[in-house]
Amino acid sequence: MIDVKKYITTIGILVAILILGTVIVNIFISSLAHIFGLLINILVLSIIIVIIFSTIVTYNIIKDKKVSYSLMKINLKIANLLFNSVIFIASSIGIPKNEIRKIYVKLNNTYIYNNKYNFNYGDIIILVPHCVQKNSCKLKVTNKIENCAKCGLCNIGELIKLKEKIGINIFIATGGTLARKIIMENKPKAVIAVACERDLISGIQDMKHIPVLGVFNKRPNGPCVDTFIDIYEVESAINFLTGKKISTKGECF
Numbered sequence: 379m380i381d382v383k384k385y386i387t388t389i390g391i392l393v394a395i396l397i398l399g400t401v402i403v404n405i406f407i408s409s410l411a412h413i414f415g416l417l418i419n420i421l422v423l424s425i426i427i428v429i430i431f432s433t434i435v436t437y438n439i440i441k442d443k444k445v446s447y448s449l450m451k452i453n454l455k456i457a458n459l460l461f462n463s464v465i466f467i468a469s470s471i472g473i474p475k476n477e478i479r480k481i482y483v484k485l486n487n488t489y490i491y492n493n494k495y496n497f498n499y500g501d502i503i504i505l506v507p508h509c510v511q512k513n514s515c516k517l518k519v520t521n522k523i524e525n526c527a528k529c530g531l532c533n534i535g536e537l538i539k540l541k542e543k544i545g546i547n548i549f550i551a552t553g554g555t556l557a558r559k560i561i562m563e564n565k566p567k568a569v570i571a572v573a574c575e576r577d578l579i580s581g582i583q584d585m586k587h588i589p590v591l592g593v594f595n596k597r598p599n600g601p602c603v604d605t606f607i608d609i610y611e612v613e614s615a616i617n618f619l620t621g622k623k624i625s626t627k628g629e630c631f
């Protein structure tokens with residue numbers, strides 16, 4: 379569940395900081411250089427207008443209202459520029475960073491879902507975090523997912539069945555460095571990344587040259603332990619990127 383109010387509150391504080399900063403600068407420079415003060419005011423006013431524009435577009439996207447493709451694209455670029463400042467302000471006022479990260483993943487996914495793709499299964503990589511594997515399982519699946527015995531205690535078995543049915547590439551990444559290495563070596567045309575909010579954001583920001591659809595893992599046992607995946611979310615991401623349809627049993631038609 380995305381709480382857009384927390385995002386708007388954070389943006390409101392960012393705008394207030396900009397206005398306050400400009401007032402202070404004006405007080406100090408008014409007697410020094412009039413033209414310099416004017417330029418500062420125009421610059422800050424432009425930034426505030428851009429931020430307000432981006433917030434309105436973001437709000438509409440989060441509320442699943444219709445937004446044109448080009449506005450989405452522009453907004454995604456602005457949101458990426460604002461990301462670090464917004465995260466910093468949010469955490470300073472006690473808003474969990476994940477609330478903001480969820481907004482950015484939604485902006486990214488909505489933008490991708492407004493494109494049209496026709497990839498082959500082999501063009502796509504699914505990246506899964508290691509914490510999806512049952513904590514008590516002793517099998518080493520990180521280097522070779524096929525080592526899984528498909529006992530059904532975690533999602534890894536279901537993912538292998540999917541891989542066997544449609545030939546999609548699935549890798550388990552123990553961290554961002556390994557995920558980047560997998561992408562560099564396999565050169566996919568698209569990625570379906572399953573991860574927590576923090577890892578999804580860093581993956582999406584790292585791979586701007588290809589579409590990366592983010593899927594949140596579920597964490598009923600807290601972070602990094604026995605997390606699980608809604609396999610239907612992964613299947614619908616595959617269906618979208620390939621333009622084909624996998625049934626709930628992993629069969630294509």
Ligand code: SF4
Binds near residue numbers: 511517528534
């Ligand atoms: S499905 Fe079973 S065997 Fe495979 S990784 Fe999960 S717990 Fe281990």
